[in-house]
Amino acid sequence: MIPAEHVLLLALLQFAVGLMGVLLRRAAMVVLVSAVVMLNGVLLAFCATTSFTGSSTQAEGVVVLALVLTAALSGAAVIYAFFRFRRTVCVDEYDRMKH
Amino acid sequence: MGPIFFWLLGAISLGAAFVAVAHRRPQRSTQGLVALMMTNAVILFLLHAPLLAIELLVVTIGAVLVVWMVLVRPGRQKLGAPGRTRYNVTKFIAFFVALWLLAVIGLTIFATAQPPAEVPAGQAATGGFGAVMSVFLLGVATVTASVIVMVQRRDAGRADEGQGEIN
Numbered sequence A: 001m002i003p004a005e006h007v008l009l010l011a012l013l014q015f016a017v018g019l020m021g022v023l024l025r026r027a028a029m030v031v032l033v034s035a036v037v038m039l040n041g042v043l044l045a046f047c048a049t050t051s052f053t054g055s056s057t058q059a060e061g062v063v064v065l066a067l068v069l070t071a072a073l074s075g076a077a078v079i080y081a082f083f084r085f086r087r088t089v090c091v092d093e094y095d096r097m098k099h
Numbered sequence B: 001m002g003p004i005f006f007w008l009l010g011a012i013s014l015g016a017a018f019v020a021v022a023h024r025r026p027q028r029s030t031q032g033l034v035a036l037m038m039t040n041a042v043i044l045f046l047l048h049a050p051l052l053a054i055e056l057l058v059v060t061i062g063a064v065l066v067v068w069m070v071l072v073r074p075g076r077q078k079l080g081a082p083g084r085t086r087y088n089v090t091k092f093i094a095f096f097v098a099l100w101l102l103a104v105i106g107l108t109i110f111a112t113a114q115p116p117a118e119v120p121a122g123q124a125a126t127g128g129f130g131a132v133m134s135v136f137l138l139g140v141a142t143v144t145a146s147v148i149v150m151v152q153r154r155d156a157g158r159a160d161e162g163q164g165e166i167n
Helices: A004-024 A028-053 A059-086 B002-022 B026-046 B050-078 B089-112 B123-163
Strands: none
Touching (some): A028 B002, A028 B026, A028 B050, A059 B050, B002 B026, B026 B050
């Protein structure tokens, strides 16, 4: 039996690594990948809490996973559209909403 | 034994997360993400969440396909590597849709495999909900693949107008 604290610690570490990538990287695809890493940590923490408390089933986890996939696909589509428009993948150049 | 195996997988997943975040090449970042998701799927199996693990594995396979089509093949074509100069979109879509249909069928079998008398309260609804979510994911994947194909065909048409037939 794996202690719940261990799983939550691993989820926290994954979330921290993903957050570091979101804050520090400039390439849009890597920022998206880092966000997915963060959501993977959230999914792991969610599964840990639901499996150890026994209060819920895996349905909510499936919803979280569907949200991860939807966010990744829509983010990739937005990045591809911006790349076709601005010819760059640097997120610092994505300032069209300011003007 | 359980915690040792868990932390072994955890170390692999953390290393994959670092590769995904810190590597300079986007291909390596995406490969690190795929490794992270696969190790997370094994961890979910350890946590007695097989439905989530199967879904995560299916998502991983889809990510590998998208990376191969969007990043790897265009890069190889630009470098002049041997191979076809056009995407074989029909096979790609057929494989993608077949994969998600297999996921839906597998999840439905997984949901209905247990006899109703032994299913705890709420368990049957979970499997059915997983099948519904798989259908939703199939729709998302199909729409995404269709958009990619339309964009690629339009780009190929523009390239043909500017440079003539590639083949």
